[in-house]
Amino acid sequence: GAVVSQHPSRVICKSGTSVKIECRSLDFQATTMFWYRQFPKQSLMLMATSNEGSKATYEQGVEKDKFLINHASLTLSTLTVTSAHPEDSSFYICSAAPSRTYNSPLHFGNGTRLTVT
């Protein structure tokens, strides 16, 4: 079945540094990838929609200069958390769809646990 690989699975960084998270679709081309944030015991919150070759679309309240998204190829999207602060500590998950059809299956990565100290 379709697989979405997310890396790293866990990262600890110091306040003020930047962290890059990769999301790869391993056996299909993903024209669209989504990035989510999840706090403990809460559901996923969509942060942004990443379209290959164009700028990402950010949800209201998400700082685009802080959460840089690059979707340079049909199999790779990256999320960079810039100048991370402890409040950025969270579980970040990506998802990808093989196509833009309305019932296209959505495959999720296994998430990245970010801890900012």
Added chain:
Amino acid sequence: KNQVEQSPQSLIILEGKNCTLQCNYTVSPFSNLRWYKQDTGRGPVSLTIMTFSENTKSNGRYTATLDADTKQSSLHITASQLSDSASYICVVSEEGNMLTFGGGTRLMVKP
């Protein structure tokens, strides 16, 4: 505003018992409804996806129903197992692939 409400927020059942999780939505125009299972610390895994014309869909011991008129869906788990302990998330898609996530139901299956 599109909303997806799930109930209960949490549920504890004994191994072997059945349970039903609810999802009510106000998303319009409706495209499809998906149920996902999310183990702690992992990404969600798809269980079912239903379009407007589908009333029920099964995936092993998981059976999802959809009433598009009342905008309600349920996920029924039969003969629960310890491995069913997870969060179950209802996601409703409107035309154009805009997704709205429910808050999830945290299920714990005890021996």
